[in-house]
Amino acid sequence: MKNIKSILDPILPYIYNGVYPPSDDTYLIIDYFKKNVSENFFDGLPFTTIRNVLDMGTGTGIIALFLQEIKKYFSKFTTKIFASDISDAAIRCATINERTNNYKDNINFIKSDLFRKFPPSLQHSFDIIVFNPPYLSSISYKENDLIRRSSDSNWDGGERGFEVFLDFIKQVKDFLNSEQKYYIYYISSSSTDLNQLNDELETRGFQNRVLNKKHIFFEDIILNRLEEL
Numbered sequence: 090m091k092n093i094k095s096i097l098d099p100i101l102p103y104i105y106n107g108v109y110p111p112s113d114d115t116y117l118i119i120d121y122f123k124k125n126v127s128e129n130f131f132d133g134l135p136f137t138t139i140r141n142v143l144d145m146g147t148g149t150g151i152i153a154l155f156l157q158e159i160k161k162y163f164s165k166f167t168t169k170i171f172a173s174d175i176s177d178a179a180i181r182c183a184t185i186n187e188r189t190n191n192y193k194d195n196i197n198f199i200k201s202d203l204f205r206k207f208p209p210s211l212q213h214s215f216d217i218i219v220f221n222p223p224y225l226s227s228i229s230y231k232e233n234d235l236i237r238r239s240s241d242s243n244w245d246g247g248e249r250g251f252e253v254f255l256d257f258i259k260q261v262k263d264f265l266n267s268e269q270k271y272y273i274y275y276i277s278s279s280s281t282d283l284n285q286l287n288d289e290l291e292t293r294g295f296q297n298r299v300l301n302k303k304h305i306f307f308e309d310i311i312l313n314r315l316e317e318l
């Protein structure tokens with residue numbers, strides 16, 4: 090049986106100024122896929138049932154490129170790969186990285202604030218969505234004074250740290266293929282109120298499963314998987 094662990098990570102020579110460089114959170118996702126994609130199954134979902142996969146907030150494009158590597162490796166994984174970002178620089182950078190990895194025009198790039206610019210033809214079409222969102226809070230307190238940090242779409246998740254992610258959650262159901270089992274993989278941080286986030290996810294009909302975590306500096310970064318409750 091083929092062993093996916095031998096797939097190399099994509100070559101990423103271009104990391105534009107202002108584009109999120111692949112980091113521990115990125116590799117938490119990639120390493121999970123390395124362990125949980127096998128000859129015919131993507132984390133338990135049969136390849137044959139996976140039509141469209143989306144890498145939301147693609148940054149350098151590394152996750153979308155890794156998904157392309159899986160396609161190259163397993164010929165039965167014939168899914169279409171989409172990658173999206175709010176940042177022009179990220180879309181440019183990811184497009185160059187796609188070419189450098191010899192996948193010209195294989196990934197469908199969409200510049201969009203979450204799903205706002207997605208064509209209606211993609212509604213109810215995604216079987217897997219991956220989102221490593223900005224997940225830190227834009228505010229902090231020093232001696233009871235509220236400090237608003239300068240904002241950056243790479244890390245600023247809003248006041249509670251998960252407003253961008255909750256906005257995504259509000260929109261995502263229109264784009265998931267709910268005719269069958271789907272998965273959403275995302276990263277969260279222990280520096281935010283995860284009980285509050287989980288309550289919001291449950292209210293919206295999602296079941297959250299923690300897949301892995303890693304302690305870095307002041308927080309745990311957590312890889313989660315959502316499915317229908």
Ligand SMILES: C[S@@+](CC[C@H](N)C(=O)[O-])C[C@H]1O[C@@H](n2cnc3c(N)ncnc32)[C@H](O)[C@@H]1O
Nearest residue numbers: 109111115146147148174175176202203221242
């Ligand atoms: C933490 S980085 C992750 C980048 C890359 N996926 C990775 O794992 O290395 C978050 C990415 O989400 C993008 N982003 C932030 N807000 C967004 C939004 N509203 N819509 C789409 N992308 C967004 C940022 O531009 C950034 O590229």
